Amino acid sequence: MNKKKQIGMAVLAALITASITAWAANDPLTISADTLSYDGTTGRADAKGNVVITQLDKTMTGANGWYNTKTQEANLDGGVSMIGTDMSMSAQSVHSFNNNKFTAMGDVHLQRADRQIFGNSVEYNTDTEYGLVSGNARLIAEGTTLTGDQVEGWLKEIRAVAKGNVTFANPERNVSGSADRATYTQTPNQNDGVVLLSGSAHAVQNGNVLNAPELKIRLADDSAETLGGRSTLVIVPNQ
Numbered sequence: 001m002n003k004k005k006q007i008g009m010a011v012l013a014a015l016i017t018a019s020i021t022a023w024a025a026n027d028p029l030t031i032s033a034d035t036l037s038y039d040g041t042t043g044r045a046d047a048k049g050n051v052v053i054t055q056l057d058k059t060m061t062g063a064n065g066w067y068n069t070k071t072q073e074a075n076l077d078g079g080v081s082m083i084g085t086d087m088s089m090s091a092q093s094v095h096s097f098n099n100n101k102f103t104a105m106g107d108v109h110l111q112r113a114d115r116q117i118f119g120n121s122v123e124y125n126t127d128t129e130y131g132l133v134s135g136n137a138r139l140i141a142e143g144t145t146l147t148g149d150q151v152e153g154w155l156k157e158i159r160a161v162a163k164g165n166v167t168f169a170n171p172e173r174n175v176s177g178s179a180d181r182a183t184y185t186q187t188p189n190q191n192d193g194v195v196l197l198s199g200s201a202h203a204v205q206n207g208n209v210l211n212a213p214e215l216k217i218r219l220a221d222d223s224a225e226t227l228g229g230r231s232t233l234v235i236v237p238n239q
Contacts, residue, residue, distance in 0.1 A: 029055045031067060043070030051076060057085040060094070073097040080104075087112040091122075100127045108133075115141040119151075129155035137162070144170040148182070158186040166197075177203035179215070191220050198228075 034049030046066045047053075053060045053067070053076065063078020077093035092106025103123045104110075110117040120135025130152070133139070137151040149164025162182040169176040180199025186192060194216060197203065201215040203224065213228030 029053065029067070031065075033065075042068070044068045059083050062094075071097070101125050131155070143172045144168060146182075158188055160184045173205070174207075175203070175205040177201070177215075193220070194218055 031045060031047050031051070031053050033047035033051040036045065036047050038045045044066055045068075048064050051062050051065045053065070053074075060076060060080065060082040062076040062080040065074065065076035067074040074096045075093070080089075080091045080094045082089040082094070087110070089104065089108070089110045091104040091108040093104070095103045095105075101123070102125075103121065105121045108117070108119050108122045110122060116139070117133055118136065118138040118140075119133040121133070123132045123134075124130070132150070132152045134150050137148050139146045139151060146162060146166070146168045148162035148166040151160065151162045153160035160183070164180070165178075166180065166182045167176070167178045168182070177197060179197035179201045181197075183196045183198070185194055185196075197215040197217070199213070201212050203210045203215055203217070205222075209232075210224060210226070211232045212226035214226070216225045216227055217223070218225075
């Protein structure tokens with residue numbers, strides 16, 4: 001199947017993988033700043049002014065931050081930037097805890113290759129592979145843009161849900177749509193992805209309009225099925 005034919009939420013599973021872990025559990029970490037202090041009893045290191053944190057291939061910078069060696073918890077704020085081998089991130093603040101949870105707040109932008117995530121906040125759990133983008137959520141990948149008040153994804157089972165003022169668009173395929181909620185599911189390593197648009201579902205492709213309480217789009221053949229009640233299809237003749 002040509003990936004460019006995948007409309008709507010097929011990009012979500014790939015997009016959530018762009019979420020990153022700020023600090024790994026067992027790798028050396030280096031902190032430098034204008035002022036540093038360390039409390040051996042509590043295990044907390046405070047850094048102020050031009051903070052730079054490096055670990056493996058990642059470098060994170062910010063105005064001020066702290067790191068606790070005993071609790072494996074860290075915080076960095078003040079125009080945070082993070083750059084790695086295959087990704088980048090910017091946010092107003094970043095918080096990491098328990099070595100498996102990561103939260104970025106304030107004008108968050110994550111990018112990996114041509115995949116991007118925007119939102120007011122982004123949370124990710126590396127153990128469960130659950131990710132959540134909240135507030136002005138916007139996801140871009142493979143020519144498709146998805147927006148909503150909130151988008152969450154479960155990577156182990158390849159499932160994603162967008163809620164609130166959901167829209168999607170793929171200009172190259174001349175397709176767009178909207179709904180109150182969208183759910184994407186797929187069996188790992190199988191070409192059986194399904195997009196379910198729920199609540200005032202609306203889709204437009206090549207000028208043809210389909211409205212229904214619910215719309216099910218099967219990505220393997222770009223077919224659509226209306227669900228939940230009376231529906232309307234408006235077909236525009238070829239010009």
